[in-house]
Amino acid sequence: MRYDVNCSILFTELPLLERPAAAKAAGFDAVEFWWPFAEAVPPASEVDAFLDALGDAGVQLVGLNFFAGDMPGGDRGLVSWPSRSAEFRDNVELVTGIGAATGCRSFNALYGNRIAYIDREVQEETAVANLAFAAAAIDRIGGTVLVEAVSGPHPYPLRTAADVVSVLDRVRAERGSGNLAFLADLYHLTVNGDDVAKVLEEHAERIGHVQIADAPGRHEPGTGDIGLDGHLSRLDQAGYQGWVGLEYVPSGPSALSFDWLPRDLRREH
Numbered sequence: 001m002r003y004d005v006n007c008s009i010l011f012t013e014l015p016l017l018e019r020p021a022a023a024k025a026a027g028f029d030a031v032e033f034w035w036p037f038a039e040a041v042p043p044a045s046e047v048d049a050f051l052d053a054l055g056d057a058g059v060q061l062v063g064l065n066f067f068a069g070d071m072p073g074g075d076r077g078l079v080s081w082p083s084r085s086a087e088f089r090d091n092v093e094l095v096t097g098i099g100a101a102t103g104c105r106s107f108n109a110l111y112g113n114r115i116a117y118i119d120r121e122v123q124e125e126t127a128v129a130n131l132a133f134a135a136a137a138i139d140r141i142g143g144t145v146l147v148e149a150v151s152g153p154h155p156y157p158l159r160t161a162a163d164v165v166s167v168l169d170r171v172r173a174e175r176g177s178g179n180l181a182f183l184a185d186l187y188h189l190t191v192n193g194d195d196v197a198k199v200l201e202e203h204a205e206r207i208g209h210v211q212i213a214d215a216p217g218r219h220e221p222g223t224g225d226i227g228l229d230g231h232l233s234r235l236d237q238a239g240y241q242g243w244v245g246l247e248y249v250p251s252g253p254s255a256l257s258f259d260w261l262p263r264d265l266r267r268e269h
């Protein structure tokens, strides 16, 4: 397996621009981020500083979330949010540029919380149109748009692998987009009650990216009872060759949270 560090949830003790170097110092060659800026389209100087931090650290960006709104405030994406489509699409263009500049080819589109006062079908149609738009833009750089199930208190409607796959199927059927894939976040799926072993068996070929944390707690592997070793060997046996993102809240200092992974397995090999 190839592992990368999610620097939006790990190394948060450090300013954002110092986190790629910290991941490198911990022995990793690859990182991923949630959208690292406050706005969908930040000033160019902020984007340049982010790209410089990756380059200076000598790490590869292998995953990036599109702008997802005010995440600390509870937002979980703009994809299905009708009044924010223009903002999402402006962000898609910038993300495509970041992909071209960095070589990153996997981009996670958080679907968005269900909005009680807007017709559900309108939100679903908005999501189909926005995912197709993102897929077309990301196709220009040969990349993939990912969709994931998320756990937590917010009214995020995609809770299981089946929920995600039905969205991917609808976008493909209605818009012909072929470069959309399932982001299998084993923590969120477990917490939501999905049968992860069955999911990996049934949907292995739809998986474009994997993220892990133990459960309960969302801490590093070994702190819970999710059975990560078994799931990772199932993925391996199914032929999964993509990245496994470490997307966990470290139970102590970030740099000390990698003991479960021998140093020689942290580098790309």
Ligand SMILES: O=C(O)C(=O)CO
Pocket (backbone or CB within 6 Å): 034, 065, 076, 108, 110, 150, 185, 247
């Ligand atoms: O919001 C979360 O927990 C995520 O995993 C975002 O990618």
